[in-house]
Amino acid sequence: MKFRFFLLVIFYAMVVVCLLCLTPTNSYAFTRIVDLVFDGMSVEPDKLQEVLSTIKKNKIKNKKIKNLKKLKPDKLFVITAKRSNPKNIQLEIDTSEVVVKSNSDIQAPISNQGFLDAVSEAISLWGNVNIADISFAPLKFASGQADPNDGRNIITFRGIKAPEGVAAGSNVVTIVNYARTDTVQFMNKLIMVKPGTILDADIVYDPTNDPCLALETTTGDFKIGGENVSAAEGGVDPQADLSSCQAVSGGDITDIAVQGIASVLGLESSAIVSAANTHVAQIMERYALTNDDKISVANLYPAIENLKDRGTIKGKVLLNKKPVRGAHVVLEDTMTGEPVTSAVTTISGNFIIKAIPAGTYTAYAEPLDGPIRKNALMLNFFTFTPDLNFTTGVNPTPVTISSQKTTSLNIEVKELSASAFNINVQTSALNETDINAAGGAALAPIRIMPGETLTNVQFWGDNISTDFGTLSISGPGVTLSNIKNASIPVSPFVRCSNCEDTPTTMCKRDSRCPDTQEITAEPDQIPGLTADITCDPATAPGPRNIIFTGDQVDMTHPSFGLRDQITGGLVITE
Amino acid sequence: MIAKFLLVLLFISSNNHCYANQDYQAIVLGKIIKKEVKVVNNTYLTEYKLKTKKWFFKKDAIKKTKFITIKVLGADLPEKGIVIKASTTPDYIPVGKEAIFFLEQNKLRQPNIFTLSKNGVIYNDSSFKLKPSEIEHLYQEIEEL
Known part of the structure; x- marks a missing residue:
């Protein structure tokens, strides 16, 4: 009898450990949600509210249940994206058929070195963040199309052969393949992985081979092509009528690669508009990451030895003592006025940010009411609707972040009024x-x-x-x-x-x-x-x-x- | 309010593809009745069949039809345990319930085959603070285009 009880305890301990391994931190900052799981099943976005109320009811019921076997499921597991090999990220670059395209002459062929340099710049920006434990293997040269099921992370200028799934004018598509469960069929094999593991990521510039799109670097404008590549396969169409183009332009290759690589790393877009990894529309040739970018990658892949002079903040945003979901919590450096980092609160109103430089900050919580809105945060919330019925709440006193310590903070916000801005x-x-x-x-x-x-x-x-x-x-x-x-x-x-x-x-x-x-x-x-x-x-x-x-x-x-x-x-x- | 909404919608729709020509071919109210994943040249596409209920706007070259096809890059493959997402496609496309679809096409311009960009679907979500009456105004604005 005792032995059976012992086995039962071991069994439940294993279940708890297994569930814990699926449980992420209670923050949605910087992390990309792949799936929500309740009772072993994916939660359909439009069933989220229903599931949350079931959880609430089950928690109440479970308090009265003594038999562990009869406990009702009362946890929502959030599966977040992460690379399993952050210290050896292999990207492959396809420079086989890149030629230059300029406003005046789209056919002038040049070396593809500029494209390679532009992408390498973006890789080195992320790779050189010393507070993050990531590194990239030397770039490999590749040939071939993006394929989310081949286990290769390809950066290519070669248009996808089935471009009907991409809107006209897209200058880049990042395709990422995530494991939803712990057993997945990948590359024709059944493999065991941690849910959320990024299995494959590809970055495709100019996916529809739009004749009006010419991406640029500091050394020139680029377009896929080459004399031996047909237009149908992504080559430059010498007969393309550019007269209907409103502009023959498309954006900076390095800038776009910075965002694409953030996706490859599993990062969520920042809600700070100045960050390199943000998705508010802007023109910016950027060759430096902001503090927000660096802190975000350090939260996902912390380099512990370089974080000794940094601390953590965690807390809740409250409106009339109730948690506020989807509030954007920002730390602004009191000396410089720089928004150094931020997070978005969870369904429970919680936030946590690690790897913040020790110092004094003004902390505030704002609604995602623009310029960054919920939908600009990629893959983050499914249909999780953020609360917008409040005005910015600034913590009355500056917040001190100390090295290797966690600061707790609850930010109170007020209801939206007709006088709000x-x-x-x-x-x-x-x-x-x-x-x-x-x-x-x-x-x-x-x-x-x-x-x-x-x-x-x-x-x-x-x-x-x-x-x-x-x-x-x-x-x-x-x-x-x-x-x-x-x-x-x-x-x-x-x-x-x-x-x-x-x-x-x-x-x-x-x-x-x-x-x-x-x-x-x-x-x-x-x-x-x-x-x-x-x-x-x-x-x-x-x-x-x-x-x-x-x-x-x-x-x-x-x-x-x-x-x-x-x-x-x-x-x-x- | 509506003008602002549309402005924001346009701005955000251009996310991740700055300089893009935001070129809606049609704006349609309807319900997705079928969803199917296809593999085309190593690329996963999800094909949706949309039963149209109301056409708010369409370009001259587009013909009003009862059913249209929407193809979106990426796929949800529960039997394989994987989910493939493209950064430009919507996070969630509702099946079996009414929604407004902002339909785009790529340069192939296949008749009545469309795609959706990231913010190409509006459904029962209060994230834009749109009340039913405001959505009605939106319809009117679109009709005036």
């Missing part, structure tokens, strides 16, 4: 042509050099007016002046329609419409403000926050103390 920025007035040409790249972040002044930068959003509050930039060295209320054109829809002049009527021509069309509607205008931004010559480079703080105490619009910000909305360049 939601600030957005655009550096130029937008119309549909702008959007199409730049893919929304004019949104954020604003870039400024030390010693430079930007004039008439436009800000807009709910209650963004000098009547209700003040605009500021975090940290020293950047000042705002000439702040004025203004009408800001925000709609991308300049509407045009086909038109021909007749002897009696003239089309309403506009430079924003094609020559054969006339304008039928102007973009919407909404209230906002404009400001000049000046950066002192000695200002340290790095990201800053653009902050709007309410200052009205009157009862009709009590905005005092409310605030909203674009985290990382300004970058001081080197």
